[in-house]
Amino acid sequence: MKAGNFPGKWAALAYAGLGITGLAFTAAPASALESRTYVMWWFAQAAYSQDGDCGPGGINPKMVDQFVPNLKRLGYTGQQIEEIMKSGGRGDDDDGGPGGWETQKLRQIMETRARVEGKPVNAFMHPAAVIDPMLKTVVGKYAYGFNLDGKGADDATAFEDPQTHEKGVDNQLFRALGCVEAYRGTLENDNTYWSFMWMSQKDVTPAWLITLEGEDLSKDGPVTISMTRALEPPRYNGGGDPRADMTFREDSDPRTRGNVFKGQIKNGVVTIAEDSAHLHLMQDQLTYPEFDLGKFHVRWTLNADGSLNGLIGGYQPIDQTYFAIGQSGQVREGTGLAPELPGIYHAMRRMADGEPDPKTGLRLSISATYHLKAVPAFMVPAKEMVEARARAVGGVTPTAGSR
Amino acid sequence: MKTLRRLRPVWWVLGAAAVMGLSASSMAAPAVTSSADAPRGKVHRLTSTQYAAVIADLFGANINIGGRFEPDQRVDGLIAVGSGQVSVSSAGLDQYDSMARSIASQVLAPENRKAVMPCAPASDKSPDDACAAKFLAKTGAALFRRPLTEAELKAQVLAANAAGVTAGDFYAGLALSLSSLMVAPEFLFRVEEVEPDPAVPGGFRLNAMSKAQRLSFFLWNAVPDRELIVAAQKGELNTAKGLAKQVDRMLASPRLEEGVRAFFDDMLRLDGMDSVVKDATIFPKFDAQIATEAREQTLRTIMSVVLAPKGDYRDIFSTKKTFMTPKLASIYKVPFSNDVPIGAPDSWQPYEFAANDPRAGILMQTAFLTMNSHPGRTSATLRGKALREVMMCQIVPPPPANVEFKIVQDTSNPNYKTARARLTAHSQSPACAGCHKIIDPMGLALENFDGGGAYRTNENGAALDTTGELDRVKFTNGAELGKALHDNPAVSNCLVQRLSAYGLGQTPAKEQGEWVARLKESFAKDGHNIPALMRRLATSPEFYRAVGAAENTTSAH
Incomplete structure (x- = not known):
């Protein structure tokens, strides 16, 4: 055999590699702007729970302690309630977990405690048809967020942001949920509900991607903010911390795209610089199948280690917000993740402050603030993926993308 | 049962x-x-x-x-x-x-x-x-x-x-x-069994079945296939023509890749990746999967170079082309995406580092960089020593028993912010200076890459000086070091030495010195092509000759 006569797969691969790389260079956008992409690896409602912020008597009772009041509101007599509770009653689980749900009878009563035309129906799907248990709401001074409507700075009952000390902060979702134990927390110690939800979904939920583009992102100045969704979930290192510098393919689903906003950077903090921004993204089935924030605001810090973290806020549709929590109904009530779900719905309704229905005056959305953390990543835009797939030899462009 | x-x-x-x-x-x-x-x-x-x-x-x-x-x-x-x-x-x-x-x-x-x-x-x-x-x-x-x-x-x-x-x-x-x-x-x-060699009065050679065995493990890292056994049984391996026919058949087989991989895995000591451990707080991206993928990346890179038509072995020190997985790409901080269905496992694809990317060749790949570093920091000495020993077949003596490592180990000393500064201070000791003078320059050229394989421009805020010299050839960074190694005759001679020893199962004996010297010359003439060298080895009667005790590495070249 002659030297160099090896027309095997390595020759073919070498040619394929050349073709792909050549394509990559042509696919890379020629731009003088600096671009950074981040992948969100943590997402939770922004809470600022403090001692005493629910007023006298503290927070709302646990689910197990809601059974008797619920039964009373349903019209059961004292004796009937005693019999029902005796057959099940408080179990081993203080949160009203499985022990408190031992009897099928009690479970059925709680599941169907809504009434439509006098008939019992599913309470979690028809929360408005359950008598409002009037859950307590936050009366404290502070909440993370933004003054979305520009009003309320002089209102003594309005929230003040503990970081910026902006007054008139609109975060009624925190006010509505902040006295339910599972929703209490801080940015440093995220609440139980969101921690559970994120931890259980993070490895399968397609990641959200954030891209900042500007002349020099290390300096103050205008910036374009883009948010989109990837095909892949975030990746994590062996120790559980987020894996930076991974590459994600943008989802071509039109419902995840078009979130491009004017923003600005000042002192390393990114904010939205337009008044009518609206965020719409797909997330996942268990947190938010679809996620909307009207009058979208952000406050993100660009950290020295290259990461990004901060808040997003805006008005979120009530139905979207409730059903994300209420869809698993009994499971979440039973495990203490979302006790007294119809009560939560009513609290949201009572606290709703956005998007008045022109006919009824009913508020259809509620101001909310979420906390997110992100690390540097690369993105292959959906368009480039399609083009590359059509043109590449033996694969898709490995180097196209933005950062 | x-x-x-x-x-x-x-x-x-x-x-x-x-x-x-x-x-x-x-x-x-x-x-x-x-x-x-x-x-x-x-x-x-x-x-x-x-x-x-x-x-x-x-x-x-x-x-x-x-x-x-x-x-x-x-x-x-x-x-x-x-x-x-x-x-x-x-x-x-x-x-x-x-x-x-x-x-x-x-x-x-x-x-x-x-x-x-x-x-x-x-x-x-x-x-x-x-x-x-x-x-x-x-x-x-x-x-x-x-x-x-x-x-x-x-x-x-x-x-x-x-x-x-x-x-x-x-x-x-x-x-x-x-x-x-x-x-x-x-x-x-x-x-392996020997028999009298009719071509060398008083000499001995492997018998036909042992020839087949040596040949098969050398070229394929596997037992002889049926065709080779039959050829051995017929005595065809004892004729130049019959031997060449089998060698060419085996070189043309896809199974050659397994044989060449096994050789480089051994020569480059890549089995060491199995025991590489990193401090997860310092290098959180490094894990067992990365270790496996890094080893595979280096082997794939080498295969694509040396088994390509007219492949030049020396290009493994300078090639920009490699193969990538999504996780490895995150260590290199380069965009890389698999075009695979959502949820499908990561897969390998060809990749080429950009012209302005500082990486070139296998020395700047994760395997070499992490294997020749400490768990929490780089080691210019380990990297330099590996280059001397593995790539140039030189022997670096162990450090003196009473050597003081305190200065080189303390990366937080504000007076010695970089590895160069620490090694310079450490080498003030005459007992250490001699070896470090030989070892460190090449290792320091790779200081732009931390112990986890990531690129960096400074250490503790101090700019890195990656200049050095190898046999009077100056370099300013890792890529130029790769070029210096590419052109250094000791590197290609070492390859011949190692491949010969690998095939023989022992370091070539003193009386095989001339034969090895001829192989070195041929290797250069053949464009440093590995399969061509394997053919020269496998078709040479010397390859099957029974000889006495082997020389050690340093004295054999």
């Missing part, structure tokens, strides 16, 4: 007696002449990768080997050489026995047996000597790399019969014999 455990001790003892009496360095080949001056045939214990390759080759890749191998030993830079100087301990034999029994039971399990059985027994529940003999003759020849002798086959059939009767299961009996073949010294050790 319920009674296999009950029968096992008898055969285990027989196997143990045979194997423990044997070590690769002491065993005399059985067919060697009785002349007192005759060289002894060489014996090499199968390396762990060879064992795995042989089992996969013979029985399929789905067979789980399990167990733990006796540790391989690297001598003169190669496990292939060290395998000729090791034996089997009693604990090791126990492991081999466990693996053999497990493998045999898998091979002859109902779902697999059809693929390996050349016949069907008259009954599954009782012995069938004729069928057992067919299977054992075929499989035994492949395991022993030679046909079983009549006595060997008879003994195995007898054992299968006895066990089959006891167990009431033909396959249980057969499994016992199969497992005993796999703890036999003829399987665990590659035994």
Whole structure:
């Protein structure tokens, strides 16, 4: 055999590699702007729970302690309630977990405690048809967020942001949920509900991607903010911390795209610089199948280690917000993740402050603030993926993308 | 196969007696002449990768080997050489026995047996000597790399019969014999036999079957295939034309890649990636998967260079082309996406670093950078030492016993922010200065890459000086160091030295010096093409000649 006569797969691969790389260079956008992409690896409602912020008597009772009041509101007599509770009653689980749900009878009563035309129906799907248990709401001074409507700075009952000390902060979702134990927390110690939800979904939920583009992102100045969704979930290192510098393919689903906003950077903090921004993204089935924030605001810090973290806020549709929590109904009530779900719905309704229905005056959305953390990543835009797939030899462009 | 455990001790003892009496360095080949001056045939214990390759080759890749191998030993830079100087301990034999029994039971399990059985027994529940003999003759020849002798086959059939009767299961009996073949010294050790060499009066050469074995492990890292065995049996390997025909056939086979991979895995000590540990707080991206992928990346890079048409070995130090996975790309901080269905496992794709990317060649890949670093920091000394020893076949003496490492280990000392500053201070000691002067410059050229393989421009806020010199060739960074190594004759000469030793199973002997020198010249003339060099080695009578004791590495070139 002659030297160099090896027309095997390595020759073919070498040619394929050349073709792909050549394509990559042509696919890379020629731009003088600096671009950074981040992948969100943590997402939770922004809470600022403090001692005493629910007023006298503290927070709302646990689910197990809601059974008797619920039964009373349903019209059961004292004796009937005693019999029902005796057959099940408080179990081993203080949160009203499985022990408190031992009897099928009690479970059925709680599941169907809504009434439509006098008939019992599913309470979690028809929360408005359950008598409002009037859950307590936050009366404290502070909440993370933004003054979305520009009003309320002089209102003594309005929230003040503990970081910026902006007054008139609109975060009624925190006010509505902040006295339910599972929703209490801080940015440093995220609440139980969101921690559970994120931890259980993070490895399968397609990641959200954030891209900042500007002349020099290390300096103050205008910036374009883009948010989109990837095909892949975030990746994590062996120790559980987020894996930076991974590459994600943008989802071509039109419902995840078009979130491009004017923003600005000042002192390393990114904010939205337009008044009518609206965020719409797909997330996942268990947190938010679809996620909307009207009058979208952000406050993100660009950290020295290259990461990004901060808040997003805006008005979120009530139905979207409730059903994300209420869809698993009994499971979440039973495990203490979302006790007294119809009560939560009513609290949201009572606290709703956005998007008045022109006919009824009913508020259809509620101001909310979420906390997110992100690390540097690369993105292959959906368009480039399609083009590359059509043109590449033996694969898709490995180097196209933005950062 | 319920009674296999009950029968096992008898055969285990027989196997143990045979194997423990044997070590690769002491065993005399059985067919060697009785002349007192005759060289002894060489014996090499199968390396762990060879064992795995042989089992996969013979029985399929789905067979789980399990167990733990006796540790391989690297001598003169190669496990292939060290395998000729090791034996089997009693604990090791126990492991081999466990693996053999497990493998045999898998091979002859109902779902697999059809693929390996050349016949069907008259009954599954009782012995069938004729069928057992067919299977054992075929499989035994492949395991022993030679046909079983009549006595060997008879003994195995007898054992299968006895066990089959006891167990009431033909396959249980057969499994016992199969497992005993796999703890036999003829399987665990590659035994080479010599015969008088008619071309060299008074000289000796490997006999035809041993030639086939050496050739097959050299080119394919596998046992000889049927065609090679037939050629050996016909005596064709003893003719230049017949040998060349087989060598060319094997070089043209896709199986060549396995052989070349095995060589580079050994030469570059990539088995070391199995034991690389990093401080997760400092290098959180490094994990076991990265270690595996990094090893594979370097091997794929090398294969794509050296097996490409007219591939020049030296280009492994300068190529921008490699192969990538998404996780590795995150260490390199380059965009890389697999075009695979959502949720599909990561896969490999060709990748080329951009022209302005600081990386080029295998020295700036994760495998070399992480393997030659400490768990929490880089080591210019380890990297420089590896380049001297692995790539240039030089020997770096160990540090003095009383050496003080405090300065080099303290990365937080504000007076010595960079590795260069620390090593400069450390080398003030005359006892240390000599070696570090030779080792460190090349290692310092790679300081732009941290102990986890990531690129950096400074250490502790201080800019990195990556300049240096190799044999009067100056370089300013890792890529230029790669170019300097690419052009350094010691590097290509080292490759010839290592590949020769790998094929021979020992460092070339003193009397083979001229032959190796000619190979070095040919390697350059052939454009530093590895398959061409393998052909020159494999078709050379010197490659099969029985010689005396080997020279050590440094004196052989």
